[in-house]
Amino acid sequence: MSHIQEEIKSIQERLPEHVRLVAVSKFHPIEALEEAYAAGQRVFGESKVQEMTTKYEALPKDIEWHFIGHLQTNKIKYMAPYVALIHGVDSFKLLKEINKQAIKAERTIPCLLQIHIAQEESKFGFSFDECRQMLEEGCWKELTHISIAGLMGMATNTDDENIIQQEFHSLGAFFQEIKDSYFSNQPAFKEISMGMSDDYPIAIAEGSTLVRIGSKIFGQRNY
Numbered sequence: 001m002s003h004i005q006e007e008i009k010s011i012q013e014r015l016p017e018h019v020r021l022v023a024v025s026k027f028h029p030i031e032a033l034e035e036a037y038a039a040g041q042r043v044f045g046e047s048k049v050q051e052m053t054t055k056y057e058a059l060p061k062d063i064e065w066h067f068i069g070h071l072q073t074n075k076i077k078y079m080a081p082y083v084a085l086i087h088g089v090d091s092f093k094l095l096k097e098i099n100k101q102a103i104k105a106e107r108t109i110p111c112l113l114q115i116h117i118a119q120e121e122s123k124f125g126f127s128f129d130e131c132r133q134m135l136e137e138g139c140w141k142e143l144t145h146i147s148i149a150g151l152m153g154m155a156t157n158t159d160d161e162n163i164i165q166q167e168f169h170s171l172g173a174f175f176q177e178i179k180d181s182y183f184s185n186q187p188a189f190k191e192i193s194m195g196m197s198d199d200y201p202i203a204i205a206e207g208s209t210l211v212r213i214g215s216k217i218f219g220q221r222n223y
């Protein structure tokens, strides 16, 4: 077995039943994804729309493609026909644009709201308050072709496991708050996307349902 296949198998074996592995294959060639596919992997995460679309076209159609990168409104149309889940939605404007492209593609696109939980400065992600405000306003309920499937977050890049654990904990608690307030009768709101190669065991302990693991499976990326 190749390194890729061994890693996939060993991660899959240790995941609790309610947690799914998103194999983050960004910047890796088609052959690497084929190896993962041969090991049974069917969910892949990519961060560039064009790269994801090229891979989608080249690979078997039973793969679920998750977009985990930062979204540009003008690129959404290219993935709207096939993307299975968009992880990083951080504005109402993006939700609206995804909805528009989903209507054209005649499907409903599941989305996760990205929440900024790390201490690090970042332009990306709603603050807790911004997210509450957007949901409270209610206009998202009129978007007929998106489905808000949960939340996504990234912890601070640090060796301090206490900080990571607190940040994941805060996302888990916020998920529960939002579920109770806005989605209590909607079983589709169920995902907490958190945890990467270096911190996914902590994320699972804090309630993650989707771990996004790249370098541990595919090795270092050449950006």
Ligand SMILES: *Cc1c(COP(=O)(O)O)cnc(C)c1O
Pocket (backbone or CB within 6 Å): 024, 026, 047, 068, 069, 196, 197, 198, 212, 213, 214, 215, 216
């Ligand atoms: C690249 C990336 C990952 C995977 O990170 P690794 O440390 O390689 O596991 C996960 N989530 C997001 C949003 C990413 O951009």
